[in-house]
Amino acid sequence: xxxxxxxxxxxxxxxxxxxxxxxxxxxxxxxxxxxxxxxxxxxxxxxxxxxxxxxxxxxxxxxxxxxxxxxxxxxxxxxxxxxxxxxxxxxxxxxxxxxxxxxxxxxxxxxxxxxxxxxxxxxxxxxxxxxxxxxxxxxxxxxxxxxxxxxxxxxxxxxxxxxxxxxxxxxxxxxxxxxxxxxxxxxxxxxxxxxxxxxx
Ligand SMILES: Cc1cc2nc3c(=O)[nH]c(=O)nc-3n(C[C@H](O)[C@H](O)[C@H](O)COP(=O)(O)O)c2cc1C
Numbered sequence: 001x002x003x004x005x006x007x008x009x010x011x012x013x014x015x016x017x018x019x020x021x022x023x024x025x026x027x028x029x030x031x032x033x034x035x036x037x038x039x040x041x042x043x044x045x046x047x048x049x050x051x052x053x054x055x056x057x058x059x060x061x062x063x064x065x066x067x068x069x070x071x072x073x074x075x076x077x078x079x080x081x082x083x084x085x086x087x088x089x090x091x092x093x094x095x096x097x098x099x100x101x102x103x104x105x106x107x108x109x110x111x112x113x114x115x116x117x118x119x120x121x122x123x124x125x126x127x128x129x130x131x132x133x134x135x136x137x138x139x140x141x142x143x144x145x146x147x148x149x150x151x152x153x154x155x156x157x158x159x160x161x162x163x164x165x166x167x168x169x170x171x172x173x174x175x176x177x178x179x180x181x182x183x184x185x186x187x188x189x190x191x192x193x194x195x196x197x198x199x200x
Pocket of ligand 1 (some may be wrong): 011012013014015148149150151152185188
């Protein structure tokens with residue numbers, strides 16, 4: 001295995017960060033590398049909303065927290081567990097030096113009259129955004145920083161959009177938290193290639 005493979009395999013989802021800030025030029029370079037991801041028709045459907053201030057992160061945490069609390073309460077969870085889970089999610093956002101809402105500009109794709117092609121076009125755009133997300137995480141890793149992809153915004157897209165004044169055609173897909181790692185988790189085992197692959 002060469003160095004590049006070793007590097008790609010050594011990325012971890014880092015969920016604990018030190019309070020050391022992430023330099024703006026480093027962050028800019030990471031964002032630029034993310035934009036080198038491939039995209040359907042090269043439409044570059046990704047949009048990044050970067051939250052560096054605690055004021056912005058608090059706005060997001062409050063908005064997502066209210067939705068999360070409502071969902072967990074509707075699920076019938078007891079109040080103490082609801083509050084514990086909401087607090088954990090909030091602390092994770094506020095504990096990260098930088099939070100990035102990864103969005104999908106669905107207006108970047110083509111429009112079709114039929115549902116099948118329209119759905120395929122939407123999916124192509126969402127796939128392109130996910131590729132930029134992975135490229136972003138690998139670029140974070142290349143800077144010896146850590147990051148984690150979290151999916152909260154998918155469950156509260158309107159609340160996220162409203163809280164951050166994101167344009168209505170930008171669909172929040174993920175929240176990526178980054179910073180200097182306080183703890184790097186052990187590698188999680190992977191299914192063997194033989195189990196997830198068919199060679200024909
Ligand atoms: C679409 C997606 C959603 C994820 N959502 C979360 C999340 O909400 N919270 C979290 O802590 N990690 C989340 N993760 C990170 C995964 O838990 C992690 O990638 C997986 O456990 C493998 O660990 P590794 O990234 O360190 O190899 C998500 C990853 C993906 C790709």
